[in-house]
Amino acid sequence: MIYYRNIGQIKAMTFDLDDTLYDNYPYIIRAEHALIEFLGSFADDPSHSHPGYWRDHRRATLKKKPELHSDMGMLRREVLTSGIQAFGHSGHALKSAVDEAFDFFYFERSNFQVSTEVTDILSKLGERWPLVAITNGNVNLEQIGIADYFQKSFHASLAFPMKPNSAMFDAAKKLLGLPAESILHVGDNLEKDVLGAKKAGFMSAWYAENRAMSLSGEDVTVLPDLQLQHLSELCDLN
Known part of the structure; x- marks a missing residue:
């Protein structure tokens, strides 16, 4: 000391x-990779869900709502909404998909002891x-x-x-x-x-x-x- x-x-x-x-790094990286793969199930072509696609939506969201820098949960929900909506989902199907993806990530993000x-x-x-x-x-x-x-x-x-x-x-x-x-x-x-x-x-x-x-x-x-x-x-x- x-x-x-x-x-x-x-x-x-x-x-x-x-x-x-x-050490948070391996857990968050594992969860991010798992989420991107999971989100492919909401796209017509699973390959459309890739890191660059979600980075673009994150940048656009923060440009529109910079205050979300202080709320990672709300930011992620907004990014998921934007990205899944761009896959063609809307209404109840969009909300259901966002909720499912959000819950999936936060389980995986905390999937360690x-x-x-x-x-x-x-x-x-x-x-x-x-x-x-x-x-x-x-x-x-x-x-x-x-x-x-x-x-x-x-x-x-x-x-x-x-x-x-x-x-x-x-x-x-x-x-x-x-x-x-x-x-x-x-x-x-x-x-x-x-x-x-x-x-x-x-x-x-x-x-x-x-x-x-x-x-x-x-x-x-x-x-x-x-x-x-x-x-x-x-x-x-x-």
């Missing part, structure tokens, strides 16, 4: 999820402090086996813009009923998590599950209070 600053008394912890508690090593750490931490999840993504915490370790999870949305915006941090602080300076946020991204936490007045711990942690390889605008070598080091804090 590396201390960049002295920290105060910890009374609660908030956690990022993707790439902090697990967090390691027992990590859940054991969360269990130990939860015996000492209240824990809250704060994520820019939209993984299903129940499906991946970690919902019971958190008092609540906040997902980025139109109401709660993505980190480093302070909205989800502020919501967690209000839920916990604690001053910001007594909450430690743990996350892998030095901008979204560390800078976001510092802007909200939280303490911050930097930990990445998906890559070697070297400041020389990161875009650094602010240093964390702590840099962890392993997630279990959180259990050694007072």
Whole structure:
């Protein structure tokens, strides 16, 4: 563990999820590939569903509704609607196809289990402090086996813009009923998590599950209070 600053008394912890508690990349890539193949069933020619086709619809959707950058679920539903409609579907058939594809993706996106090593750490931490999840993504915490370790999870949305915006941090602080300076946020991204936490007045711990942690390889605008070598080091804090 590396201390960049002295920290105060910890009374609660908030956690990022993707790439902090697990390496998200293989799961999201697998789910995206599965979805594109699945969406071919709605086209006259399955080959019409390919990555470039869906990238085009995503770009067009964000150009029309840039606010959806903060709501991955709503963005995906809008892109699915646009793309499937262009296949020739309309009315009830369109809505049914979008719902089916949406549910398919979010099952596949969360079709894994967090390691027992990590859940054991969360269990130990939860015996000492209240824990809250704060994520820019939209993984299903129940499906991946970690919902019971958190008092609540906040997902980025139109109401709660993505980190480093302070909205989800502020919501967690209000839920916990604690001053910001007594909450430690743990996350892998030095901008979204560390800078976001510092802007909200939280303490911050930097930990990445998906890559070697070297400041020389990161875009650094602010240093964390702590840099962890392993997630279990959180259990050694007072």
